[in-house]
Amino acid sequence: MSMLAAPMNPLKGKVLVAQGGGPTPVINQSLVGVALEARKFSQVTSIYGAVHGVRGIIQENFVDLTRETSHNLERVADTPSSGLLSTRDKPDEEYCARMFKVMQAHDIRYFFYIGGNDSSDTVRIINNQARAANYELRAIHIPKTIDNDLAENDHCPGFPSAARYVAQAFMGVNLDNRALGGVYIGVIMGRHAGFLTAASSLAQKHSDDGPHLIYMPERAFDTTRFLTDVDRVVAKHGLCTIAVSEGISDASGEAMITKLMQTDERDDHGNVQLSGTGALGDLLSDTIRRELKLKRVRADTFGYLQRCFIGCRSDRDAHEAREVAEKAVQFAMWDNVDGSVVIRRPVLDYSVDYALVPLENVAGKTRHMPDNFINAEGNGVTADFHNYCRPLLGSGVPEAHRLRAPVVPKILA
Amino acid sequence: MSMLAAPMNPLKGKVLVAQGGGPTPVINQSLVGVALEARKFSQVTSIYGAVHGVRGIIQENFVDLTRETSHNLERVADTPSSGLLSTRDKPDEEYCARMFKVMQAHDIRYFFYIGGNDSSDTVRIINNQARAANYELRAIHIPKTIDNDLAENDHCPGFPSAARYVAQAFMGVNLDNRALGGVYIGVIMGRHAGFLTAASSLAQKHSDDGPHLIYMPERAFDTTRFLTDVDRVVAKHGLCTIAVSEGISDASGEAMITKLMQTDERDDHGNVQLSGTGALGDLLSDTIRRELKLKRVRADTFGYLQRCFIGCRSDRDAHEAREVAEKAVQFAMWDNVDGSVVIRRPVLDYSVDYALVPLENVAGKTRHMPDNFINAEGNGVTADFHNYCRPLLGSGVPEAHRLRAPVVPKILA
Numbered sequence: 001m002s003m004l005a006a007p008m009n010p011l012k013g014k015v016l017v018a019q020g021g022g023p024t025p026v027i028n029q030s031l032v033g034v035a036l037e038a039r040k041f042s043q044v045t046s047i048y049g050a051v052h053g054v055r056g057i058i059q060e061n062f063v064d065l066t067r068e069t070s071h072n073l074e075r076v077a078d079t080p081s082s083g084l085l086s087t088r089d090k091p092d093e094e095y096c097a098r099m100f101k102v103m104q105a106h107d108i109r110y111f112f113y114i115g116g117n118d119s120s121d122t123v124r125i126i127n128n129q130a131r132a133a134n135y136e137l138r139a140i141h142i143p144k145t146i147d148n149d150l151a152e153n154d155h156c157p158g159f160p161s162a163a164r165y166v167a168q169a170f171m172g173v174n175l176d177n178r179a180l181g182g183v184y185i186g187v188i189m190g191r192h193a194g195f196l197t198a199a200s201s202l203a204q205k206h207s208d209d210g211p212h213l214i215y216m217p218e219r220a221f222d223t224t225r226f227l228t229d230v231d232r233v234v235a236k237h238g239l240c241t242i243a244v245s246e247g248i249s250d251a252s253g254e255a256m257i258t259k260l261m262q263t264d265e266r267d268d269h270g271n272v273q274l275s276g277t278g279a280l281g282d283l284l285s286d287t288i289r290r291e292l293k294l295k296r297v298r299a300d301t302f303g304y305l306q307r308c309f310i311g312c313r314s315d316r317d318a319h320e321a322r323e324v325a326e327k328a329v330q331f332a333m334w335d336n337v338d339g340s341v342v343i344r345r346p347v348l349d350y351s352v353d354y355a356l357v358p359l360e361n362v363a364g365k366t367r368h369m370p371d372n373f374i375n376a377e378g379n380g381v382t383a384d385f386h387n388y389c390r391p392l393l394g395s396g397v398p399e400a401h402r403l404r405a406p407v408v409p410k411i412l413a
Numbered sequence: 414m415s416m417l418a419a420p421m422n423p424l425k426g427k428v429l430v431a432q433g434g435g436p437t438p439v440i441n442q443s444l445v446g447v448a449l450e451a452r453k454f455s456q457v458t459s460i461y462g463a464v465h466g467v468r469g470i471i472q473e474n475f476v477d478l479t480r481e482t483s484h485n486l487e488r489v490a491d492t493p494s495s496g497l498l499s500t501r502d503k504p505d506e507e508y509c510a511r512m513f514k515v516m517q518a519h520d521i522r523y524f525f526y527i528g529g530n531d532s533s534d535t536v537r538i539i540n541n542q543a544r545a546a547n548y549e550l551r552a553i554h555i556p557k558t559i560d561n562d563l564a565e566n567d568h569c570p571g572f573p574s575a576a577r578y579v580a581q582a583f584m585g586v587n588l589d590n591r592a593l594g595g596v597y598i599g600v601i602m603g604r605h606a607g608f609l610t611a612a613s614s615l616a617q618k619h620s621d622d623g624p625h626l627i628y629m630p631e632r633a634f635d636t637t638r639f640l641t642d643v644d645r646v647v648a649k650h651g652l653c654t655i656a657v658s659e660g661i662s663d664a665s666g667e668a669m670i671t672k673l674m675q676t677d678e679r680d681d682h683g684n685v686q687l688s689g690t691g692a693l694g695d696l697l698s699d700t701i702r703r704e705l706k707l708k709r710v711r712a713d714t715f716g717y718l719q720r721c722f723i724g725c726r727s728d729r730d731a732h733e734a735r736e737v738a739e740k741a742v743q744f745a746m747w748d749n750v751d752g753s754v755v756i757r758r759p760v761l762d763y764s765v766d767y768a769l770v771p772l773e774n775v776a777g778k779t780r781h782m783p784d785n786f787i788n789a790e791g792n793g794v795t796a797d798f799h800n801y802c803r804p805l806l807g808s809g810v811p812e813a814h815r816l817r818a819p820v821v822p823k824i825l826a
Contacts, residue, residue: 023592048821060826063818075814081588083816088593105824172721175494179436180501184717277698278691278714285690300716301691304597308585311725311811398724401488403496405476408461411518413473 010043011136011336013109015329017065018050018057019144020115020122021088023081024158025165025313026321027144030114031084032077033325034142035065038110041333048106053087053115054122057099062106077322080308091122096129103137110138110332112325116145116156117364120340124363127338138332141340141359142325146307149193151365152357154345157324158307160317160392162189163199165306166243167393170203171400173241173300174210182296183230183240183288186211187281189306191247194218194369196306198381199389200243205400210241217247218369219378221256226284227291229379234294246280246301256280277301314394320352327354350391423456424549424749426522428742430478431463431470432557433528433535434501436494437571438578438726439734440557443527444497445490446738447555448478451523454746461519466500466528467535470512475519490735493721504535509542516550523551523745525738529558529569530777533753537776540751551745554753554772555738559720562606564778565770567758570737571720573730573805575602576612578719579656580806583616584813586654586713587623595709596643596653596701599624600694602719604660607631607782609719611794612802613656618813623654630660631782632791634669639697640704642792647707659693659714669693690714727807733765740767763804 017034019027031049038044047065050056063084065073076083091099103111113123123141130137143150146162166188177184188197194216201214212233215221233240249255257280281299289297324341331337339356340363346353373385430447432440444462451457460478463469476497478486489496504512516524526536536554543550556563559575579601590597601610607629614627625646628634646653662668670693694712702710737754744750752769753776759766786798 019592023589049816049818060823062821063816064821065816065818068816068818072814072817076816079588079814080585082592086592102825106821168724169718169722171723172493173717175492175723176436176717176721179432179495179499277695277712279695282690282692282695298717299690300718301714302718303713304586304589304711305582305713305715305718308589309582310584310588310813311581400723401485401492403462403476403478403481403489404485405462405478405481408475408477408519410473412515 010333011109011138012043013045013107015044015047015110015112016050016057016062016103016108017047017084017112018053018114019082019084019086020053020113020119021086022116022146023086023308024144024146025080025161025308026157026318027081027114028079028083029077029318029321030142030144030157030325032073033322034112034329035068035073036070037326037329039066043333044110045107048108049084052085053089054091054095054099055087055089056084057102058095060102080310080313088118090118091125093129096126099126100129100133100135104135109136112140112142112328114142114144114325116147117150117362117366120150120359121363123340124359127359138336139338140328140332141362142328143341143343144321146196147190147193148195149367151362151367152342153367154343154352155392156343157317157321159195160314160394161312162196162306163202163389164314164393164397165309165312166196166199166302167202168312168398169302169306170200170211170241170243171398174203175400177210177239177241180296181239182298183234183242183294184210185242185244185281185284185299187244187246187299187301189302190217190245192217192366192368194245197243197245198369198373198385201381201386202389202393206402208237211243212237212240213242213379214381215242215244215248215379216369216374217245217249218374220251221248222251223287227288230288231292234292244280244284256283314392316392316394324354331356348387423746424522424551425456425458426520427458428460428523428525429463429470429475429516429521430460430497430525431466431527432495432497432499433466433526433532434499435529435559436499436721437557437559438493438574438721439570439731440494440527441492441496442490442731442734443555443557443570443738445486446735447525447742448481448486449483450739450742452479456746457523458520461521462497465498466502467504467508467512468500468502469497470515471508473515493723493726501531503531504538506542509539512539513542513546513548517548522549525553525555525741527555527557527738529560530563530775530779533563533772534776536753537772540772551749552751553741553745554775555741556754556756557734559609560603560606561608562780564775564780565755566780567756567765568805569756570730570734572608573807574726575609575719576615576802577727577806577810578722578725579609579612579715580615581725581811582715583613583624583654583656584811587616588813590623590652590654593709594652595711596647596655596707597623598655598657598694598697598712600657600659600712600714602715603630603658605630605779605781607658610656610658611782611786611798614794614799615802615806619815621650624656625650625653626792627656627794628658628661628792629782629787630658630662631787633664634661635664636700640701643701644705647705657693657697669696727805729805729807737767744769761800
């Protein structure tokens with residue numbers, strides 16, 4: 001690849017890229033997008049990767065991505081989870097001061113941080129610190145989150161692949177639950193936003209397919225209404241398949257799961273543990289079993305499988321995760337500006353545009369499911385959500401097929 | 414397809430096929446194998462499918478598979494879970510008497526039941542009843558179980574696809590846990606046999622890949638030794654990934670999960686519920702957190718995902734599931750005998766043979782992991798198991814790739 005002409009007076013120095021927060025199936029597409037795109041600019045002297053996110057910067061723990069083969073980079077791009085490893089550290093003033101010291105020592109002038117809303121806030125803090133310290137640094141946030149909850153984005157890289165996993169899982173659950181009957185609850189990730197839980201609805205093909213009920217954190221969860229819903233579906237279909245977000249809360253705002261918590265483990269951002277425990281699913285199962293006197297009630301907590309399962313991703317998601325990173329590099333190199341790359345969708349089915357917005361517009365903010373995506377009863381999604389989510393799953397989504405053999409007339413009965 | 418020449422004095426009448434027990438990703442390959450192969454024989458007047466297994470026979474609930482298109486049959490064959498739906502009913506004398514009445518009324522002379530060890534026992538009972546009632550009936554058991562625990566079989570249809578799901582899930586878990594660290598526990602199905610849990614070992618590629626510890630029901634589970642194991646792995650790798658069978662029991666034979674059970678739900682075979690609850694994973698997490706003072710400990714219970722996820726199956730498994738059914742029909746039609754079809758492996762890597770063995774050899778029996786598949790410490794598997802299991806996963810198994818970029822020398826530290 002020949003060197004591109006640099007803009008006038010380009011900021012010369014090294015590129016640093018890092019990955020923060022929870023992994024996604026396509027986060028390495030963005031990493032490799034930075035590594036390969038940045039090599040096209042002559043003002044870039046080297047491309048470093050920080051190991052374990054911002055913590056790797058503090059610890060001066062870098063690898064030299066300019067000494068990686070493009071072949072292996074492409075193979076890593078196709079591998080889920082953060083190739084540079086990750087962190088949940090949230091830098092404060094002192095943390096940032098130490099980062100700058102390291103960045104200055106290594107002549108780092110371009111910082112690309114791939115992450116969610118916590119990570120975009122980290123980029124914002126670093127950027128402000130750099131400005132205050134009069135250190136010339138381009139800092140760009142590259143979006144990723146399976147929660148799909150970044151402000152200003154139509155959707156976020158990582159979400160479509162996780163959504164596809166959830167949809168395929170529920171296609172299987174529909175088949176399984178139809179075979180043996182009963183009530184099935186699938187607990188899906190999503191602390192504040194219900195997008196991923198809502199994606200379970202894309203498993204519906206036949207009119208009696210589940211999930212029959214979907215509960216998202218955007219609506220207060222009411223146990224009595226929940227039991228009424230389940231009772232009604234069981235009466236109608238003889239079974240019931242339910243998708244529940246791990247983040248569902250009651251009307252007072254208390255998360256249903258904290259009512260059960262035996263540990264008060266919190267990460268550095270003050271978040272309590274929602275995943276990695278079957279507690280919420282088991283609580284809901286027990287409630288149904290006890291109150292509705294139903295026998296076969298099962299709950300699966302999808303946990304880490306939905307964000308790192310290898311072999312289930314959206315090709316569209318992979319391409320976009322690559323593109324947001326390419327655009328991030330292009331904005332920094334050609335326009336010499338800071339910000340957060342966002343995905344917009346000018347046409348419904350389907351194309352995207354990329355833009356750069358101020359970091360403040362995205363940092364620390366949470367986007368929720370819009371009202372027109374949730375049904376009036378608060379226990380399902382609308383056709384608007386289907387239309388929004390369907391194209392994201394990409395090509396080759398598997399489909400379930402049923403026998404259509406005619407019923408044989410009874411002889412004895 | 415032209416009609417094949419029937420043997421001398423063929424038993425003329427209808428074929429009945431049914432599916433029992435827990436679904437698998439390839440159980441419909443066997444259903445379709447029966448439906449398509451049986452149509453080649455002139456002594457077959459029609460092919461019926463019983464809806465919900467033996468219960469459908471009692472209820473005279475049949476569909477006419479001779480009035481299905483071969484196109485739709487092939488699409489159903491590629492769909493996970495039981496296309497004819499399933500049951501956990503276990504027929505007794507009276508149940509069987511009612512079945513014969515229905516079978517006689519419909520002139521059913523060939524009965525193929527696709528299922529695990531409970532289902533093979535059902536076939537045995539029906540066969541004995543038919544003989545006692547002087548009703549001429551060919552009854553053949555077609556193997557399927559993700560537990561891989563049928564006697565006389567090298568492996569069972571359904572297991573390779575579930576094993577592939579478990580292996581791919583752990584590949585992702587390895588990547589995820591490496592990115593953020595901590596202890597991860599994956600709870601895998603398998604009441605008495607550890608094959609499926611052991612399949613997690615196929616996720617290992619790099620020497621530090623997990624699962625670092627694997628606990629199977631064939632070895633008594635000891636909490637103290639478990640904690641020592643985890644402590645050692647964490648000291649060595651800074652993290653620990655664990656695969657645990659849902660069926661692990663202590664030295665007295667009590668299942669670890671019954672110590673927690675709040676419900677005494679049992680199915681008609683007297684089995685307690687092991688799946689559909691996160692209880693075992695949460696117990697083990699809590700124990701590690703409390704005793705080893707570790708902070709980030711997560712457990713996922715793979716639950717129903719591992720047996721019905723759409724879009725993850727072994728092509729080899731699909732082919733074999735088709736073949737066992739074709740062979741079942743051929744044994745019944747050409748040889749006019751009853752029995753259970755079994756898979757044998759004459760060469761390690763890789764081909765199979767099919768044989769018909771007496772129903773008594775398989776019915777109600779459980780095959781366990783042989784000793785040479787389990788390591789001396791009882792917390793992992795051997796190379797023998799790897800060699801046994803690897804070819805079963807089929808073609809196109811995804812692979813995880815790591816960055817190999819060189820470390821940048823530190824300037825400040």
